[in-house]
Amino acid sequence: MALLSSSPYKVREFDLHGLSGISDKTLEIHFGLYAGYVKNTNLLTEQLITLSENGKFGTLEYSEATRRLPFEYNGMVLHELYFGNMQKDGGGAEINSSSDLGRAIGESFGDIDVWKKDFAAISAMRGVGWVVLYEDPATGKLSNQWITLHQDGNIAGFRPLLVMDVWEHAFLLDYKPADRPRYVEAFLNHLNLKEVESRLHGNAQRSVGA
Ligand SMILES: [Fe+2]
Structure with a gap:
């Protein structure tokens, strides 16, 4: 999978400190891991753009970057969805059956x-x-x-x-x-x-x- 447009993704901020049952230390490490997925998604994207600009389709480097990109990209998106569907105040698992x-x-x-x-x-x-x-x-x-x-x-x-x-x-x-x-x-x-x-x-x- 090659992404042939240069649009670097940015690390998003999520205000989740002070949760009960999931410590700030865990979240701090987790935000760092998430930032790594954003960084690697951008790196692989840029690498694929450069390789294709140089006509290096089908090389080992091209294939490896193509295989790695879905792991990094999905790691970025799933973490954004995960942090995004949490909140520090209120919230809870009680879903109104009429919603x-x-x-x-x-x-x-x-x-x-x-x-x-x-x-x-x-x-x-x-x-x-x-x-x-x-x-x-x-x-x-x-x-x-x-x-x-x-x-x-x-x-x-x-x-x-x-x-x-x-x-x-x-x-x-x-x-x-x-x-x-x-x-x-x-x-x-x-x-x-x-x-x-x-x-x-x-x-x-x-x-x-x-
Ligand atoms: Fe994670």
């Missing part, structure tokens, strides 16, 4: 508790990756999916609504490995439901470098 999001979840899962059990069960799977509540734009149905690393498991065309990082760096400073469910609970207690709902039906535009 747009609540109705969409109800239509797909039967009720919100079933959705939450499914989401938590996927988050407890072994391995590192992401749990994402997606919307299928073709049917409007929602489903929870597991993404390994950043790139394996994204469903083509599905819209990510709610994104949770379950790489170990997201919680190991605060919890033991076996206590991952406690991190999931802390995350769900800081949901920015307004933001999640704004992503329904493709309404939200992801702002890059805003």
